Amino acid sequence: MNAIEVANAALEVVNGEAEAVAHVEHSGLARFAGSEVHQPTLIENAMVTLRVVQDTRVGVATTNKIDADGLAEVAERAHAAARSAPPDDGFPGLAPPMDPPKVEGFDEDTARLGPEEQAKLADAAIDAGGDVPVYGFFTSAMSDLAVASTTGLSVQQRMTDATALVVAADESGSGYAEQTAWRAGGIDPALVAEEAAEKARRTRGGGKIEPGVYRAVLEPYAFADLLDYFSHDSFGALGLLEERSYFAGRLDEKVFDEKISINDDALDPRGLPKSFDFEGTPKQRVELVEHGVARGVVWDRTTAAQSKNGAQSTGHAPPAELRDWGPLPSALSVSPGDVESVEELAQLVGDGLYITRLHYLGVVHPREGVITGMTRDGTFRIRDGKIAEPLVNLRFTVAVPDFLRDVLGLTSGAALVNSQNFYGERYPYGVLTPAIAAERFAVTGVGSKPGI
Amino acid sequence: MRDLCAAAVDAATGAGAEYADARVVAKRNQFVATKNGRVERLADSESEGIGVRVLVNGAWGFACDRRLSSEGAREAALRACTFARAAAGRHSSRQLAPVASASATHRTAVERDPFEVSLDEKVAECLAADEGMNGPDIVVRQAMVRAQREHKLLLTSEGTEVEQELIECGAGIECAAARDGVFQMRSYPSAHVGSSSQMGWEYVDGLDLSGEAPRVAEQAAALVRADVCPSGVMTVVLDGDQVALQVHESVGHPTELDRVYGSEASYAGTSFLKADDLGSMQYGSDLMNITADPTTVGGLGSFAFDDEGVLAERTAVVEGGLLTGFLTSRETAARIGAGNGGSMRADGWNRMPLVRMTNLHLEPGSGTLDDLLADVNDGVYMETNRSWSIDDKRLNFQFGTQIAWEIKAGKLGRMLRDATYTGITPKFWGTLDAVAGRDSWRLYGLTNCGKGQPGQSAHVSHGAAPARFRDVQVGVRS
Numbered sequence: 001m002n003a004i005e006v007a008n009a010a011l012e013v014v015n016g017e018a019e020a021v022a023h024v025e026h027s028g029l030a031r032f033a034g035s036e037v038h039q040p041t042l043i044e045n046a047m048v049t050l051r052v053v054q055d056t057r058v059g060v061a062t063t064n065k066i067d068a069d070g071l072a073e074v075a076e077r078a079h080a081a082a083r084s085a086p087p088d089d090g091f092p093g094l095a096p097p098m099d100p101p102k103v104e105g106f107d108e109d110t111a112r113l114g115p116e117e118q119a120k121l122a123d124a125a126i127d128a129g130g131d132v133p134v135y136g137f138f139t140s141a142m143s144d145l146a147v148a149s150t151t152g153l154s155v156q157q158r159m160t161d162a163t164a165l166v167v168a169a170d171e172s173g174s175g176y177a178e179q180t181a182w183r184a185g186g187i188d189p190a191l192v193a194e195e196a197a198e199k200a201r202r203t204r205g206g207g208k209i210e211p212g213v214y215r216a217v218l219e220p221y222a223f224a225d226l227l228d229y230f231s232h233d234s235f236g237a238l239g240l241l242e243e244r245s246y247f248a249g250r251l252d253e254k255v256f257d258e259k260i261s262i263n264d265d266a267l268d269p270r271g272l273p274k275s276f277d278f279e280g281t282p283k284q285r286v287e288l289v290e291h292g293v294a295r296g297v298v299w300d301r302t303t304a305a306q307s308k309n310g311a312q313s314t315g316h317a318p319p320a321e322l323r324d325w326g327p328l329p330s331a332l333s334v335s336p337g338d339v340e341s342v343e344e345l346a347q348l349v350g351d352g353l354y355i356t357r358l359h360y361l362g363v364v365h366p367r368e369g370v371i372t373g374m375t376r377d378g379t380f381r382i383r384d385g386k387i388a389e390p391l392v393n394l395r396f397t398v399a400v401p402d403f404l405r406d407v408l409g410l411t412s413g414a415a416l417v418n419s420q421n422f423y424g425e426r427y428p429y430g431v432l433t434p435a436i437a438a439e440r441f442a443v444t445g446v447g448s449k450p451g452i
Numbered sequence: 453m454r455d456l457c458a459a460a461v462d463a464a465t466g467a468g469a470e471y472a473d474a475r476v477v478a479k480r481n482q483f484v485a486t487k488n489g490r491v492e493r494l495a496d497s498e499s500e501g502i503g504v505r506v507l508v509n510g511a512w513g514f515a516c517d518r519r520l521s522s523e524g525a526r527e528a529a530l531r532a533c534t535f536a537r538a539a540a541g542r543h544s545s546r547q548l549a550p551v552a553s554a555s556a557t558h559r560t561a562v563e564r565d566p567f568e569v570s571l572d573e574k575v576a577e578c579l580a581a582d583e584g585m586n587g588p589d590i591v592v593r594q595a596m597v598r599a600q601r602e603h604k605l606l607l608t609s610e611g612t613e614v615e616q617e618l619i620e621c622g623a624g625i626e627c628a629a630a631r632d633g634v635f636q637m638r639s640y641p642s643a644h645v646g647s648s649s650q651m652g653w654e655y656v657d658g659l660d661l662s663g664e665a666p667r668v669a670e671q672a673a674a675l676v677r678a679d680v681c682p683s684g685v686m687t688v689v690l691d692g693d694q695v696a697l698q699v700h701e702s703v704g705h706p707t708e709l710d711r712v713y714g715s716e717a718s719y720a721g722t723s724f725l726k727a728d729d730l731g732s733m734q735y736g737s738d739l740m741n742i743t744a745d746p747t748t749v750g751g752l753g754s755f756a757f758d759d760e761g762v763l764a765e766r767t768a769v770v771e772g773g774l775l776t777g778f779l780t781s782r783e784t785a786a787r788i789g790a791g792n793g794g795s796m797r798a799d800g801w802n803r804m805p806l807v808r809m810t811n812l813h814l815e816p817g818s819g820t821l822d823d824l825l826a827d828v829n830d831g832v833y834m835e836t837n838r839s840w841s842i843d844d845k846r847l848n849f850q851f852g853t854q855i856a857w858e859i860k861a862g863k864l865g866r867m868l869r870d871a872t873y874t875g876i877t878p879k880f881w882g883t884l885d886a887v888a889g890r891d892s893w894r895l896y897g898l899t900n901c902g903k904g905q906p907g908q909s910a911h912v913s914h915g916a917a918p919a920r921f922r923d924v925q926v927g928v929r930s
Binding site for chain 1: 493497528579592718802
């Protein structure tokens with residue numbers, strides 16, 4: 001069965017008001033380490049989440065048993081949950097029928113890729129690593145998402161995605177690269193591996209620097225990660241309502257450099273397009289930051305109902321198991337600048353740091369947007385406007401608003417950076433961003449040398 | 453379940469696999485969460501399926517299928533073989549440490565099955581605790597309870613057949629206070645979805661969420677008025693919760709032997725340890741004794757057999773500060789030539805088993821928290837993890853706690869907020885100069901340990917007591 005058939009079958013066994021979210025996954029991930037495929041994983045699954053409403057009592061149950069008995073059981077468990085829930089006057093009701101926007105994001109060739117092709121594409125990356133062993137994966141998938149409800153809502157979207165990710169590393173150096181797209185044909189695993197290996201060769205003999213505040217260039221991989229973490233507290237409505245967000249009390253104020261404009265746009269075909277959210281609400285492009293001014297956050301139906309300003313859902317309800325987080329961006333997009341290349345960004349920096357990738361970020365102060373983490377797989381000094389000698393991995397502790405307050409430049413090209421680590425059900429999303437050069441990047445410690 | 457596993461293993465060996473194992477797993481979860489007096493989530497989920505792992509021409513393959521039918525089992529086995537065959541050829545052959553075949557059943561001992569506790573009771577528990585956190589400057593109050601049952605059967609081509617039912621539950625409360633642009637959080641018994649245990653509902657009853665709620669709220673409200681923790685090199689005393697996190701990140705992950713060999717280089721990272729550090733690497737002071745124990749009663753990493761069918765055994769990882777063991781699989785054990793594995797677990801039926809921490813404990817020392825404080829002239833006592841970050845080799849870390857107090861002349865003084873500390877793993881553990889005794893030792897169960905591609909989340913417990921570290925860098929901020 002496809003997703004809408006699963007959702008409709010689930011609705012048929014429910015008494016009363018209900019919503020069914022069905023998710024079907026066919027995926028393959030050929031993971032390799034030391035230039036050998038070591039963890040190849042093929043997944044076939046279909047899940048359905050039923051949300052039933054009895055007056056304003058709401059219960060949720062999920063299953064992957066989608067035969068008649070399984071659906072009857074999940075319906076009974078959802079009803080039991082609803083019976084135990086107290087009335088909720090804040091429940092906004094199920095979404096009404098709406099026509100979602102037509103988006104791209106499905107490619108037949110990608111959907112057809114099987115284990116042989118996935119292994120072959122992983123092999124292409126392994127071959128291209130050359131003298132530097134490679135670690136990473138090639139993955140592709142077809143996901144099918146549907147939301148149907150007793151309000152008459154019925155929406156479905158088939159999606160494909162593919163990612164090639166490579167860490168090239170030996171005893172003395174490491175480099176990183178990745179490509180992600182909804183068309184596997186747009187992915188070149190060999191090129192990804194070559195980029196990672198070339199960078200790894202340049203990181204050998206990394207030196208230390210003193211902690212302090214440096215000018216820095218962040219490649220899209222690094223900037224996407226930083227922004228993604230910042231967004232969890234600051235770009236969602238729940239963070240705003242709970243005063244965790246840096247934007248709390250600052251909407252319509254200038255918070256960043258005027259070169260910074262950020263939106264969340266799941267309709268953009270350059271990303272991993274989505275038509276609707278997990279409540280079936282159509283996706284909207286949301287202006288988060290416009291020329292440095294905080295403009296808004298993303299909403300779902302629940303937070304919109306809690307808003308005192310008449311906010312409406314922007315189509316950002318997460319899946320049921322992540323509902324505690326509130327609505328979250330899933331297609332962040334940073335407007336590019338006018339700088340031709342990262343080398344030109346380095347010229348703007350003059351004296352500073354060049355950072356490829358970040359690792360293990362942690363939010364230190366959500367309200368202040370302070371994030372700590374390490375650099376990894378390609379950290380260099382910039383001297384005299386040129387990318388110079390390699391550095392060891394650096395610990396940073398950065399207030400993101402401070403980092404974005406004085407921006408030296410952004411590249412004119414943007415890259416799509418995969419942000420899903422493929423936990424739980426497959427729902428590909430990423431950040432579309434250029435590389436950035438900024439005035440202040442706070443290094444608070446030094447770590448290990450690059451390399452395996 | 454057994455017939456399906458047998459069908460899968462037969463299909464795999466028939467298709468040329470020199471080794472195959474099949475796991476049927478059925479998992480059910482209940483989760484109740486309230487926020488500000490309102491039920492935010494009342495969910496009951498289940499997932500079942502079969503995962504088949506094969507070795508073909510020395511190469512691994514893994515495939516899974518949600519269908520618990522002969523067709524689903526056989527198709528998963530054949531697809532796993534196809535994937536393995538596609539990866540073989542230029543592959544070094546994988547060797548597995550030998551293990552005796554086993555036939556056993558195991559079930560978590562519970563006094564009160566958490567799935568027999570009504571949802572009404574679970575909702576009432578959360579709402580009562582939620583209400584108990586009401587107070588000035590409190591902007592968010594949250595309470596949650598959870599329960600999980602995992603029923604699984606493993607059958608291997610070597611004759612092992614193990615059926616296990618693991619039951620766990622957990623709970624936690626958390627509130628946030630905000631005032632004049634300062635935002636602070638306080639949790640109990642741990643942050644990040646409370647704490648869990650492989651026990652019955654008696655574990656949740658024993659936490660007394662409602663009884664602790666007023667203290668949690670009072671501390672959150674006090675934190676928004678507290679001074680910021682000063683920076684400097686000083687003595688730090690950590691509560692058991694933060695010690696557990698320290699053990700997890702800076703001992704547990706680096707001693708996973710798959711990381712040492714680079715299997716996780718593309719995601720979770722590697723390790724500063726090398727295989728030949730075994731028996732020679734001084735990890736910390738002579739007070740540092742770390743054990744891996746999948747037999748710990750109540751531990752989230754407890755089982756009778758791991759997901760490769762290796763019998764659970766308690767092992768020493770660090771003894772008197774010396775590295776004496778790694779966490780291993782059959783494959784990594786064969787490669788290092790020591791042991792036979794025993795740390796392999798998979799996150800459900802649709803993920804391949806990985807080397808995961810079982811229950812990793814810092815063994816207790818002696819005395820009480822007051823005894824630890826008494827020997828500090830000028831330092832900081834920190835409680836309850838708030839933030840954590842560590843590099844890909846598990847060497848450079850920076851952790852923050854929700855709350856801290858200054859220590860002056862052996863006594864706790866003023867409350868402090870935004871406390872962080874940073875260090876380099878072996879150097880930090882080398883400064884350990886006291887661990888409180890058995891009476892202060894607790895199990896802390898966390899459910900958010902991430903690893904693998906595709907991602908897997910593991911549940912693991914750590915036994916820990918308050919501990920004292922000298923000459924620690926405190927207070928790192930931009």
